[in-house]
Amino acid sequence: xxxxxxxxxALVAMVGKNCFAIASDxxxxxxxxxxxxxxxxxxxxxxxxxxxxxxxxxxTQTLYQRLVFRHKLYQLREERDMKPxxxxxxxxxxxxxxxxxxYFCQPVIAGLGEDDKPFICTMDSIGxxxxxxxxxxxxxxxxxxxxxxxxxxxxxMDHEELFETISQALISSVDRDCLSGWGGHVYVVTPTEVTxxxxxxxxx
Amino acid sequence: MSRRxxxxxxxxxxxxxxxxxxYAMEAIGNAGSAIGILSKDGVVLVGEKKVTSKLLxxxxxxxxxxxxxxxxxxxxxxxxxxxxxxxxxxxVQAQRYTFSYQEPMPVEQxxxxxxxxxxxxxxxxxxxxxxxxxxxAGWDKNYGFQLYMSDPSGNYGGWxxxxxxxxxxxxxxxxxxxxxxxxxxxxxxQLALKVLSKxxxxxxxxxxxxxxxxIFLSSSGKVKYQVCTPDDLGKMLVKYGVTQPPAEA
Numbered sequence: 211x212x213x214x215x216x217x218x219x220a221l222v223a224m225v226g227k228n229c230f231a232i233a234s235d236x237x238x239x240x241x242x243x244x245x246x247x248x249x250x251x252x253x254x255x256x257x258x259x260x261x262x263x264x265x266x267x268x269x270t271q272t273l274y275q276r277l278v279f280r281h282k283l284y285q286l287r288e289e290r291d292m293k294p295x296x297x298x299x300x301x302x303x304x305x306x307x308x309x310x311x312x313y314f315c316q317p318v319i320a321g322l323g324e325d326d327k328p329f330i331c332t333m334d335s336i337g338x339x340x341x342x343x344x345x346x347x348x349x350x351x352x353x354x355x356x357x358x359x360x361x362x363x364x365x366x367m368d369h370e371e372l373f374e375t376i377s378q379a380l381i382s383s384v385d386r387d388c389l390s391g392w393g394g395h396v397y398v399v400t401p402t403e404v405t406x407x408x409x410x411x412x413x414x
Numbered sequence: 415m416s417r418r419x420x421x422x423x424x425x426x427x428x429x430x431x432x433x434x435x436x437y438a439m440e441a442i443g444n445a446g447s448a449i450g451i452l453s454k455d456g457v458v459l460v461g462e463k464k465v466t467s468k469l470l471x472x473x474x475x476x477x478x479x480x481x482x483x484x485x486x487x488x489x490x491x492x493x494x495x496x497x498x499x500x501x502x503x504x505x506v507q508a509q510r511y512t513f514s515y516q517e518p519m520p521v522e523q524x525x526x527x528x529x530x531x532x533x534x535x536x537x538x539x540x541x542x543x544x545x546x547x548x549x550x551a552g553w554d555k556n557y558g559f560q561l562y563m564s565d566p567s568g569n570y571g572g573w574x575x576x577x578x579x580x581x582x583x584x585x586x587x588x589x590x591x592x593x594x595x596x597x598x599x600x601x602x603x604q605l606a607l608k609v610l611s612k613x614x615x616x617x618x619x620x621x622x623x624x625x626x627x628x629i630f631l632s633s634s635g636k637v638k639y640q641v642c643t644p645d646d647l648g649k650m651l652v653k654y655g656v657t658q659p660p661a662e663a
Contacts, residue, residue, distance in 0.1 A: 275513050275516070276513065278512075278513075279509045279510070279512070279513045282483070282509050282512075283505055283506065283509055286481055286482075286483075286505050287502075287505075289475055
């Protein structure tokens with residue numbers, strides 16, 4: 211059993227036309243037992259930057275708290291919000307600091323950068339960044355998610371179609387993974403608003 | 415004057431005084447003043463800008479007011495470079511607390527922690543004290559709105575209204591006369607502007623020479639720190655009769 215499969219998770223982020231969507235499952239388990247069905251994996255850093263953390267639950271929470279610390283100080287000193295690309299570099303650097311005793315997390319970063327251009331990226335647990343133009347996935351359901359996204363994704367979707375696509379990709383993938391599921395949590399972010407929706411899937 | 419006891423910060427004089435600390439306070443007495451007033455629905459901070467020149471590059475950042483965390487801000491009087499170090503220290507301390515306890519740091523604890531840092535420079539290391547006095551304004555769920563004043567010795571106190579910097583004695587006595595316990599935030603702004611205009615050296619008061627910031631609860635119940643824009647400040651100065659309106663062309 212891998213430490214990355216201890217709690218179970220599924221994360222996906224997709225780029226649309228001047229918008230992005232990031233979605234996660236809601237299960238927190240201890241191996242085969244489900245402990246919580248409302249576990250939060252996606253966190254808002256600022257209005258145009260969201261961070262999803264998959265992997266070991268304890269590490270995701272601690273890593274998130276450390277990032278809030280760093281980001282708040284950045285905001286106070288620079289008097290502006292961090293760009294998504296900069297934030298991704300920060301996460302990558304923080305993960306590599308623990309190269310020989312890492313956080314068992316795989317982050318997914320999604321945000322609107324300069325001129326509200328959507329930015330998504332993921333990285334492994336020691337900070338190797340993977341930038342993508344279309345979608346990124348993470349978690350125990352990642353293999354299913356790769357397949358689902360590859361077939362369902364098309365470029366330049368508007369925010370409503372993006373929501374449908376990402377939701378279908380997430381639900382169909384977590385249904386084939388016993389460690390993730392119990393619904394979905396989807397955020398769709400455009401330059402003007404953030405929509406948060408809960409999905410009802412197979413509750414098992 | 416026992417000059418031989420001046421040079422070391424960490425030594426008492428025979429009369430039981432710490433000269434370096436007192437000289438630090440002297441330095442602050444020459445700096446731009448700042449006034450803080452506690453009202454029942456917020457805290458008001460007003461500062462006098464000493465550095466005014468047309469050559470100064472205008473930017474959105476403030477000279478006297480600084481945000482420490484979402485729920486705490488401060489006004490500064492004294493040596494700005496010393497203030498920058500302490501403000502950075504305060505910001506990190508606030509974030510460290512939030513990281514450990516996952517809730518905002520109570521205002522008094524933040525002030526106390528910073529004052530402990532300041533006190534260290536009066537007792538060990540042989541380094542000079544910081545030449546800054548602060549007015550901390552904040553809100554927490556235990557004690558609501560609070561105003562604290564701290565000085566180079568590391569002493570601090572909670573105040574209903576306080577003044578630091580140049581002419582702070584005059585400002586303090588004016589505040590004592592006009593302050594009422596149930597003052598509203600708008601009245602506090604008016605009082606602060608009035609007192610500052612009377613104690614400032616310059617003859618005419620314009621919005622370029624002042625900074626105004628308020629801490630209050632927004633309609634959603636979250637603490638908000640807001641710096642007044644120069645335009646709004648100019649309008650307020652005219653409204654409260656502090657400056658004459660611009661002459662008709």
